[in-house]
Amino acid sequence: MKLIPLSADLLQSQPFLPFGVYAEDGRMLLPAHAPLGDARVRARLGQQRSLFAQAADYNAWRRGMAQAVQGLLNDNAPLKQLAQVRPDMVRAEIPRQPGEEWEAMVLALDKVLQGADAAKPWIGRMQALRAQCRTMVARRMDEALFHLIYTGGSRTSHHSSRQALRCMLMAGEAALALGWDEERRLLLDHAALTMNAAAWRLHDQLARQVGGIDDPQQRALIASHPADGERLLRDSGVTDEHWLSAVRLHHDDALAGQPLEALDAGQAAASLLRRVDRYSAMLSRRIGREPLSATAAAQQACLGADGRPDPLGALMLKAVGLYPPGCFVALASNERGIVLARGERANQPLVAALVNAEGMVMAEPRLRDTSRPGLAVRTALSPSQIPVDPPLDKLQVLRGWLK
Structure with a gap:
């Protein structure tokens, strides 16, 4: 993502901008079309030394503004009208960014979980957001997984919300494979989105913190956050005991190895979330720690003592794929690329090749069906083994071919 600096004058003169505003480290500070006249928005932006935009978006907007002005000149418009050219006159010039709606969900x-407080109606807002997310992913699960896994491996911003949504979607796919009914899947969704509610800010901080957890207070908060989360939910009006126990037990090692059918609904949800949470976190970037490849993450989160996936690990990998969307892989053809979507089999995803067999970056990504001879996945890769940022706009076109 190439960023260029924004002029402070631009932010003062426009009611909104038709592109996102970023910090220097790539964190999105403001989504496209957010009102710049809002005092809270101005205060948030004022805390940053410098503000940036994606170069492609900014340049497209500038071209559109120039075209709007030229059109008025051609019509002999008065100077007053020329001075009133607004961003909404050229909104169509800014293409919708791939993943924009998923990032808006993050x-x-x-915003909801940062404000989790027993005195506020945050539970209802979280439930409404969950319902909206489920509507969005009903036919676009691979696209959602791609965004959450790829951005989780390339950014440290909003770690907690990205992790919660990833866990909700991954655990939900496993629950479908298990044949859980709608009520149990709803419980699982609620627990996934709230299991870290009591340590939301701390988890975000740790993702950007160099080194391990050396502060005793941080260690204590990490250790107590499942019980603290249950207490926060109960104080906020949650009465579903299975939801409460799922949050309280989501780090409980005593559940490891126990068959899900031997557990009640809350315990089973906690056991599944415990596994998904660990696997998903290993695919995520932290300051000073690169995300693991899909294979390495599976080895640490899904294999038993004998080096083979245990029943729960095998189920999870079957549900999301050995190489989930958003992960990088090398093919038997010696090409390297990124997984776009799951295939018919867990080890046969659909891949966008980005680097050719000679190690050269491809001008245009090419769709590869790894179920075909000579195109099988040879190994999973970490992001550092791919010498190019995936061209998300071109990948969106390839994804359209899969529908």
Whole structure:
């Protein structure tokens, strides 16, 4: 993502901007079309030394503004009208960014959970957001997984909300494979989105913190956050005991190895979330720690003592794929690329090849069906083993071919 600096004058003169505003480290500070006249928005932006935009978006907007002005000149418009050219006159010039709506969901969840307080109606807002997310992913699950896994491996911003949504979707796919009914899947969704509610800010901080957890207070908060989360939910009006126990037990090692059918609904949800949470976190970037490849993450989170997937690990990998969307892989053809979607089999995803067999970056990504001879996945890769950022706009076109 190439960023260029924004002029402070631009932010003062426009009611909104038709592109996102970013910090220097790539964190999105403001989504496209957010009102710049809002005092809270101005205060948030004022805390940053410098503000940036994606170069492609900014340049497209500038071209559109120039075209709007030229059109008025051609019509002999008065100077007053020329001075009133607004961003909404050229909104169509700014293409919708791939993943924009998924990132908006990340930001919305972050806003809800950052304000989790027993005195506020945050539970209802979280439930409404969950319902909206489920509507969005009903036919676009691979696209959602791609965004959450790829951005989780390339960014440290909004770690907690990204992790919560990833866990909700991954655990939900496993629950479908298990044949859980709608009531149990709803319980699982609620627990996934709230299991870290009591340590939301701390988890975000740790993702950007160099080194391990050396502060005793941080260690204590990490250790107590499942019980603290249950207490926060209960104080906020949650009465579903299975939801409460799922949050309280989501780090409980005593559940490891126990068959899900031997557990009640809350315990089973906690056991599944415990596994998904660990696997998903290993696919995520932290300051000073690169995300693991899909294979390495599976080895640490899904294999038993004998080096083979245990029943729960095998189920999870079957549900999300050995190489989930958003992960990088090398093919038997010696090409390297990124997984776009799951295939018919867990080890046969659909891949966008980005680097050719000679190690050269491809001008245009090419769709590869790894179930075909000579195109099988040879190994999973970490992001550092791919010498190019995936061209998300071109990948969106390839994804359209899969529908």
